[in-house]
Amino acid sequence: MFVFPWSKAYLENNWIGMATDGASVMLGSRGGLIVKLKEMFPNIIGWHCLNHRLALAVGDAVKTCNAINHFKIFMDKLYSLYSMSTKNQRALEACALTLGTELNRIGRILSVRWVASSFRAVHAVWKSYGALHMHFTDSSKDQSLDGKERSTFAGLANKLQSAAFLQNLALIPSVL
Numbered sequence: 001m002f003v004f005p006w007s008k009a010y011l012e013n014n015w016i017g018m019a020t021d022g023a024s025v026m027l028g029s030r031g032g033l034i035v036k037l038k039e040m041f042p043n044i045i046g047w048h049c050l051n052h053r054l055a056l057a058v059g060d061a062v063k064t065c066n067a068i069n070h071f072k073i074f075m076d077k078l079y080s081l082y083s084m085s086t087k088n089q090r091a092l093e094a095c096a097l098t099l100g101t102e103l104n105r106i107g108r109i110l111s112v113r114w115v116a117s118s119f120r121a122v123h124a125v126w127k128s129y130g131a132l133h134m135h136f137t138d139s140s141k142d143q144s145l146d147g148k149e150r151s152t153f154a155g156l157a158n159k160l161q162s163a164a165f166l167q168n169l170a171l172i173p174s175v176l
Contacts, residue, residue, distance in 0.1 A: 008040070011041055012041055012043070015041055015043075015044055016043075016044070016045060017044055017045035017046065017047065018033075018034065018037065018044060018045075018046050018047075019046075019047055019048070019049040019050070020033065020034070020046065020047075020048070020049060021048070021049060021052045022048045022052065022053070022056070026046075027046060027048060032046075033046075034046030058118075067164065067168065068168070068172075070164075071165065071168040071169075071172065074156075074159055074165065075121065075122070075125065077156070078125065078132070078156075079121070081156075088135075091135050091138075091139065092128075092131055092132065092135045095130075095131040095132075095134040095135045095138065096128065096131035098134070099130050099131055099134065118172075119173060122169065122172045122173050123173055125169060126169060126170075126173065129160070129169075132160060133157060133160055133161065135153075136153045136154070136156045136157035136160060137153075137157050139153035140153040140154035140157055
């Protein structure tokens, strides 16, 4: 059994509220955690976390905009390319070393993570742009890779240097 480090009287007098995600198990009108806490602490206020609501709103907005969906798909491809392959990570690090740039971790964007995580992922691509382009271009010409891999890297290089992608890459950090 969990024991509160504070007395119940202290919590009744000082506990103002609790922010949670919008799950019914937390905010539910009959059996949610906030309802159970209100039984013990009648003055507590429960609300849907502002950061979580913002992330949900951004997610809904993204679903309605095709250009952003294409950008998200490309960013997810980058994430999977480097998160699942140490070979690709090492090749990208070698390109960054050649260019004298620092790499940041490329994460997922506009997913279940907070908006700040999406900002960091987009910023990482912005800072690593030269190394990414060099890695894609070099890999598209690497004869040790099979034809499918070479064409994948060629397609990534073309997408990376397209005007639409560059515009989105420059705009998204301001939006986030």
